[in-house]
């Protein structure tokens with residue numbers, strides 16, 4: 001057992017009792033339940049950052065449609081627009097927020113008061129648009145946003161975080177705080193090199209050990225897997241991180257039309273090729289095992305909280 005997983009087990013036993021020490025995650029509560037009087041099964045509040053390095057590769061598109069596909073599948077999902085200063089999740093969904101993350105940072109509202117309802121029960125946390133201050137948050141402000149999730153009375157099952165292009169702290173802080181990172185890559189040299197650059201920073205400086213790659217705007221699964229092969233071949237050689245192939249989305253004219261109509265394609269055209277890809281991806285996300293992220297001292301969305309199935313945190 002390495003040092004990080006050893007610490008994780010000790011930490012788990014502090015929270016859930018000795019049974020959790022033997023088996024992490026959901027299994028731990030299952031074992032605990034078998035030994036005592038069957039408590040409500042616990043679920044993890046899982047935060048998934050959607051990143052990509054390069055601009056325009058489809059990060060926001062993936063975040064919106066994957067988030068809504070998870071909602072359609074019956075999960076409670078929040079989507080944080082972390083493209084601070086250039087917010088566009090609200091535009092993608094035709095919503096008009098009256099408040100944004102800046103108001104939270106200024107103490108003018110709570111996180112709950114920011115939640116904006118989107119179709120199928122998806123809840124959006126909007127960023128501000130054109131606000132330079134939000135594009136240049138300091139690390140204390142990043143931490144304040146991330147910690148605000150720990151105070152939610154009713155945390156969601158999934159928090160999706162749409163990040164900006166580039167390698168700024170606005171990207172790395174949110175990606176590092178998430179349990180999983182989806183890396184959106186398309187078939188362009190600059191997308192591959194930028195994706196590699198981001199993977200390098202996240203693995204080297206933030207201890208991220210697994211990245212979930214999604215190929216976007218590709219023709220077929222063969223092309224998607226080839227993109228994955230190109231990226232993982234280099235990262236396997238030079239970086240201490242595993243890049244999993246976690247799905248692909250075809251180039252789809254329907255998706256572009258949905259964007260023009262300010263709707264998610266999974267909502268407007270649920271049988272389109274791209275919508276089916278997002279639904280398949282949502283099914284796969286739901287089977288992901290507990291993440292293995294090094295270091296207990298990192299700032300994380302929801303900290304180490306779990307939520308019982310009845311939604312009332314204990």
Ligand SMILES: Nc1ncnc2c1ncn2[C@@H]1O[C@H](COP(=O)(O)OP(=O)(O)OP(=O)(O)O)[C@@H](O)[C@H]1O
Nearest residue numbers: 055056057058059060061165217249250251252255
């Ligand atoms: N699967 C797809 N099929 C067709 N077009 C797509 C697809 N995915 C994305 N696009 C097109 O790419 C554009 C950019 O997508 P999106 O805004 O999601 O990228 P982004 O990575 O979030 O960009 P930014 O870095 O500016 O935030 C969309 O407006 C859409 O026209």
Ligand SMILES: [Mg+2]
Nearest residue numbers: 059060083163
């Ligand atoms: Mg975007």
